[in-house]
Amino acid sequence: MKKAENQAGLPMELPDARAEQPPVLTRRGQARLKRPVRNQIEMMLRDLESLVSEDHSVRAVWEFLQGLDLSGFYGSIKAVTDAPGRPASDPQVLLALWIYATIEDVGSARQLDRLCREHDVYRWLCGGVPVDYHTLSDFRITHQEALDKLLTEIIAAMMHQKLVKLKRVAQDGMRVRTSAGAGSFRRKSSLERCLYEAEEQVQRLKEKREHPDPEVSHRERAARERAAKERAERVQAALGELPKVQAAKERQRRSQSIAKRSKITEARVSTTDSEARVMKMPDGGYRPAYNVQFATDVDSGVIVGTAVVNEGADTGQAETMEAQVASRSGVHPEDYLIDGGFAGRNTITTLTRQSINVYAPVKAPLKATNSRSSPRWGDTPEVVAWRQRMETEEAKSIYKLRAATAEWTNAQVSRHGLAGFTVRGLGKALSVALLAAIAHNLFRWIVLTA
Numbered sequence: 027m028k029k030a031e032n033q034a035g036l037p038m039e040l041p042d043a044r045a046e047q048p049p050v051l052t053r054r055g056q057a058r059l060k061r062p063v064r065n066q067i068e069m070m071l072r073d074l075e076s077l078v079s080e081d082h083s084v085r086a087v088w089e090f091l092q093g094l095d096l097s098g099f100y101g102s103i104k105a106v107t108d109a110p111g112r113p114a115s116d117p118q119v120l121l122a123l124w125i126y127a128t129i130e131d132v133g134s135a136r137q138l139d140r141l142c143r144e145h146d147v148y149r150w151l152c153g154g155v156p157v158d159y160h161t162l163s164d165f166r167i168t169h170q171e172a173l174d175k176l177l178t179e180i181i182a183a184m185m186h187q188k189l190v191k192l193k194r195v196a197q198d199g200m201r202v203r204t205s206a207g208a209g210s211f212r213r214k215s216s217l218e219r220c221l222y223e224a225e226e227q228v229q230r231l232k233e234k235r236e237h238p239d240p241e242v243s244h245r246e247r248a249a250r251e252r253a254a255k256e257r258a259e260r261v262q263a264a265l266g267e268l269p270k271v272q273a274a275k276e277r278q279r280r281s282q283s284i285a286k287r288s289k290i291t292e293a294r295v296s297t298t299d300s301e302a303r304v305m306k307m308p309d310g311g312y313r314p315a316y317n318v319q320f321a322t323d324v325d326s327g328v329i330v331g332t333a334v335v336n337e338g339a340d341t342g343q344a345e346t347m348e349a350q351v352a353s354r355s356g357v358h359p360e361d362y363l364i365d366g367g368f369a370g371r372n373t374i375t376t377l378t379r380q381s382i383n384v385y386a387p388v389k390a391p392l393k394a395t396n397s398r399s400s401p402r403w404g405d406t407p408e409v410v411a412w413r414q415r416m417e418t419e420e421a422k423s424i425y426k427l428r429a430a431t432a433e434w435t436n437a438q439v440s441r442h443g444l445a446g447f448t449v450r451g452l453g454k455a456l457s458v459a460l461l462a463a464i465a466h467n468l469f470r471w472i473v474l475t476a
Contacts, residue, residue, distance in 0.1 A: 119152060131445075134448055177354070180464065191323070195323055197344055202315055203313055212296075214293070301336050305338040317334070363431070
């Protein structure tokens, strides 16, 4: 700093002019940088095994499948030893890919195909086995029986390890949105008109084979014919489902009062997914969906039964599911926990006669003077015993486990790829639900054996 004197003659310091000058900024052309060179050839020496850590969850998926009998997935392979033909992709690899993809909430075959080429974990699972979205999609929907047997084998193995005891089982249903659009639902007259137009289109394309348009390639003509034929088949399938929907509408009319019967609309069926039905969703809206049923062991949280139906009501589903659980495990559960939608008199009677204690809420009586435990006209002895049992504090305490188990299971499978169906038809939807159950049980196996 420079020194000077003020008017009084006292010394003072003056600011240095050089300190006030702004710094000189480097221009882009002057900067010395390391710039990308993308045409440089690199040699990267690494194996797939080193890409995945030893404690990664994908290794548990592969180890889990190594100990199971997967022979049901190999029966359709035509390429055999000492015979001509291209080797098939190992079904264990395809199954592991779908299970891990389900855990990661990947439900699209095209997305899974992309991950198998770009993601190290999926590349590790492939291990060089060639896959594409056609192979992945076909594998998931054509091995329903093998997936069903695999779920049974997993339950049996966990029962053998004393991880599943089937003392108490809770069942619940969840409505899962389908890929059918709301605008695809049509009445009978509209379906018949669509079928007529689709069949005419198929016939026109057949006639064009004799005098083809030179500007249209053979591949494009074949694609048009295939699309027209598939559209005609979908409309024909919708007409085949129409009587079932009409019968359901008629049963609904008979159960409603005269004032509400006029609000029931005419039967409609989707031309996209003929087996989908419009159901009431958890948010109160109505959308095309399937009703996915899960039965869960209360103590372990393991799914011991699964089914997919296209009925919005849960009435009658408990007997069918309990029979499936008994078939998979070889034993009947001691207690069966269901909500009020399942608890019909026939259900209570059927399950109780199989030495099963049913825990379900009892509806309030029509007359305020009667109690919930009071016998009613048409009650069987099993229903009377159920009404009286549900009035006890012990039964109320046991029933609280239903929501903590069944609702938790629904939340878990929703996170693991079952928030919405990308496939069409009950059979394909069941295959997806079985994969979700298998992936869920794999996680439970890891937790219970930790």
